[in-house]
Amino acid sequence: MNVIFMGPPGAGKGTQAESIVNEFQIPHISTGDAFRLAMKQETPLGLEAKKYVDQGLLVPDEITIGIVKERLQQPDCVPGFLLDGFPRTISQAEALDEIVQGMGRNIDHVINLSVDRNLLLARLTGRRICRACGATYHILFNPPATENVCDKCSGELYQRSDDTEEKVGTRLDEYMNKTAPLLSYYRDKGNLREVNGEQEINTVTAQISSLLRGQA
Numbered sequence: 001m002n003v004i005f006m007g008p009p010g011a012g013k014g015t016q017a018e019s020i021v022n023e024f025q026i027p028h029i030s031t032g033d034a035f036r037l038a039m040k041q042e043t044p045l046g047l048e049a050k051k052y053v054d055q056g057l058l059v060p061d062e063i064t065i066g067i068v069k070e071r072l073q074q075p076d077c078v079p080g081f082l083l084d085g086f087p088r089t090i091s092q093a094e095a096l097d098e099i100v101q102g103m104g105r106n107i108d109h110v111i112n113l114s115v116d117r118n119l120l121l122a123r124l125t126g127r128r129i130c131r132a133c134g135a136t137y138h139i140l141f142n143p144p145a146t147e148n149v150c151d152k153c154s155g156e157l158y159q160r161s162d163d164t165e166e167k168v169g170t171r172l173d174e175y176m177n178k179t180a181p182l183l184s185y186y187r188d189k190g191n192l193r194e195v196n197g198e199q200e201i202n203t204v205t206a207q208i209s210s211l212l213r214g215q216a
């Protein structure tokens with residue numbers, strides 16, 4: 001099963017992906033995670049991506065498309081994949097169509113998580129991530145049992161450098177200008193499904209799961 005998670009920054013794409021990839025046994029492909037890993041390792045890609053990610057701007061299409069194309073050709077994508085944070089522009093969506101068609105496959109579901117802008121701001125500025133395993137928490141909405149310690153692996157939690165109020169504002173503007181137009185692109189293709197991302201985390205997971213199982 002080939003799935004795309006769409007939605008503005010902070011809508012819950014990463015949080016939901018953690019459960020959905022477990023349930024459906026498909027790899028979680030997050031372009032944001034790929035850029036952050038490359039930035040941490042200071043690879044040429046990471047150094048280039050850093051110029052954009054740190055400012056809350058989208059990384060240029062040609063760089064991003066190249067990464068996804070290579071990743072989708074890995075053997076673990078044969079049973080399917082969950083794309084989180086890609087595509088984010090019309091050019092990326094067109095390139096993805098070409099890549100997927102070249103593999104003789106289709107995008108089965110595009111899940112859009114919608115959340116009000118004020119709530120997105122609160123979610124992103126309160127988000128904390130495990131340095132060791134990447135699990136996502138929120139200081140108020142989804143706190144770990146012990147402050148700053150991951151429940152799953154006891155790793156240390158940190159705040160992303162682009163989760164400050166100023167950067168979040170830029171990211172939301174980038175979303176409105178460049179990514180929101182993609183919703184009609186997929187609506188026209190007939191595979192866009194809307195989920196209210198403001199509900200409890202488990203409720204959102206259950207609704208996505210039903211949609212993917214064709215039961216909703």
Ligand code: AP5
Pocket residue numbers: 007008009010011012013014015016030031032033035052053054056057058059060064084085086087088092123124126127128136137138139141142162171197198199200201204
């Ligand atoms: P990326 O890492 O993809 O960031 P994003 O899209 O801004 O999304 P986030 O990870 O911020 O949010 P999310 O929807 O995953 O929310 P989460 O589950 O964490 O991209 C980062 C950067 O990389 C971009 O700015 C760009 O520079 C670059 N980039 C990436 N892809 C690119 C592309 N395709 N093209 C060009 N550039 C690209 O949840 C947020 C918080 O809310 C958490 O604390 C969580 O615990 C909490 N929460 C989640 N769900 C709920 C709920 N239901 N109730 C209460 N709290 C909740």
Ligand code: ZN
Pocket residue numbers: 130131132133134135150151152153154155
């Ligand atoms: Zn952890």
